[in-house]
Amino acid sequence: MKQIIKELQKLNIAVKENEPLANHTTFQIGGPAKVYLEAKSPTELLEILKIIKQRGLKYIMIGGGSNLLVSDAGYDGAVIKTNPGELLIENNLITADAGCTLAGLIMKTLDLGLTGLEFAAGVPGTVGGAIKGNAGTYGEAMDKAVKTVDFINDNLEIETCTGQQCNFAYRHSIFKEHDSWLIVSAVLQLTTGDLAASRKLIDERLAYRTTSQPHGYPSAGCTFKNIAYTETIAENLKKLNWELSPKFKEYQKIPASWVIEKLDLKGKTIGKAQIAEKHANYIINLGGAKADDVIRLIGYIKQQVRDKTGIQLEEEVRYVGF
Numbered sequence: 522m523k524q525i526i527k528e529l530q531k532l533n534i535a536v537k538e539n540e541p542l543a544n545h546t547t548f549q550i551g552g553p554a555k556v557y558l559e560a561k562s563p564t565e566l567l568e569i570l571k572i573i574k575q576r577g578l579k580y581i582m583i584g585g586g587s588n589l590l591v592s593d594a595g596y597d598g599a600v601i602k603t604n605p606g607e608l609l610i611e612n613n614l615i616t617a618d619a620g621c622t623l624a625g626l627i628m629k630t631l632d633l634g635l636t637g638l639e640f641a642a643g644v645p646g647t648v649g650g651a652i653k654g655n656a657g658t659y660g661e662a663m664d665k666a667v668k669t670v671d672f673i674n675d676n677l678e679i680e681t682c683t684g685q686q687c688n689f690a691y692r693h694s695i696f697k698e699h700d701s702w703l704i705v706s707a708v709l710q711l712t713t714g715d716l717a718a719s720r721k722l723i724d725e726r727l728a729y730r731t732t733s734q735p736h737g738y739p740s741a742g743c744t745f746k747n748i749a750y751t752e753t754i755a756e757n758l759k760k761l762n763w764e765l766s767p768k769f770k771e772y773q774k775i776p777a778s779w780v781i782e783k784l785d786l787k788g789k790t791i792g793k794a795q796i797a798e799k800h801a802n803y804i805i806n807l808g809g810a811k812a813d814d815v816i817r818l819i820g821y822i823k824q825q826v827r828d829k830t831g832i833q834l835e836e837e838v839r840y841v842g843f
């Protein structure tokens with residue numbers, strides 16, 4: 522370890538040892554990363570990766586840490602954080618570094634008269650994290666805007682793939698199939714639509730989020746993915762005398778929050794982790810929660826949902842260090 526740190530320091534990279542990852546996740550949970558560093562540019566990232574890979578140290582990249590549950594034991598490898606990157610704007614094409622925040626991206630592009638990112642309003646985190654998880658809201662997500670993505674492949678080369686090659690699906694992309702690929706930047710294609718309507722929609726959505734989501738408590742957003750609608754699942758839920766909204770069939774998704782709420786699980790607390798009263802798909806950190814509390818609560822919810830409805834919930838939150 523000392524050798525890796527020396528080599529990284531020779532490149533003038535500020536390296537921290539045993540950095541608590543609770544400081545870098547919105548859940549404010551997580552033990553130490555063996556090595557923690559920030560990459561200032563793709564070239565620097567490549568240099569870092571060369572050293573780390575040569576020495577056989579495992580690594581992950583993080584952005585805003587807003588979709589992560591890090592174990593109490595931390596991560597036995599290198600955690601590389603994307604640096605807040607730059608935006609290059611040419612007509613309606615935006616080249617965004619992976620570390621750009623979605624919030625910054627929306628503000629900047631609206632100022633330039635560009636629309637099309639309304640689905641990202643209120644989603645925390647960075648462009649890199651959002652592409653990996655195809656983040657979004659209201660049935661739209663990053664796949665709507667991504668034209669190409671530049672990433673570092675397993676041979677430490679920068680490769681470009683098109684939006685279509687990203688295999689985007691609901692909360693999925695090819696980068697979840699290849700966890701070692703690191704997103705460097707992306708070209709997003711926006712439109713010159715109705716700017717006033719776009720701003721209004723964004724404001725409405727932000728206002729709705731402040732009333733419908735548990736603010737003031739650390740979390741990682743929605744814990745579980747929404748459930749793919751099937752007639753069998755719908756029939757099973759009707760047998761429980763649950764009234765299904767026609768929207769579930771229309772959007773082919775049953776909200777995980779609705780199922781958890783129907784089972785009366787809101788407020789369930791394990792240690793310092795709690796199913797939020799405001800939104801049943803959020804687990805909140807009441808202060809000093811351990812990853813272990815959250816894991817046990819996730820297990821409890823999954824078991825209750827499976828036993829009572831036959832539905833197998835799937836986590837949206839990403840595990841690190843387990």
Ligand SMILES: Cc1cc2nc3c(=O)[nH]c(=O)nc-3n(C[C@H](O)[C@H](O)[C@H](O)COP(=O)(O)OP(=O)(O)OC[C@H]3O[C@@H](n4cnc5c(N)ncnc54)[C@H](O)[C@@H]3O)c2cc1C
Pocket residue numbers: 547581582583584585586587588589603619620643644645646647648649650651652653654655656657658696702703704705740741742743839
């Ligand atoms: C309050 C709150 C509300 C939320 N609301 C929503 C919502 O409405 N819709 C939604 O989709 N999500 C939502 N989320 C979840 C989260 O904000 C998104 O998943 C977001 O896109 C994650 O981005 P990030 O930069 O924080 O990624 P991180 O959490 O840092 O990382 C997520 C994953 O991406 C990987 N990763 C990050 N950067 C890179 C990179 N450059 N290259 C390769 N891999 C990378 C990480 O290793 C990890 O596997 C919410 C979260 C919170 C806390």
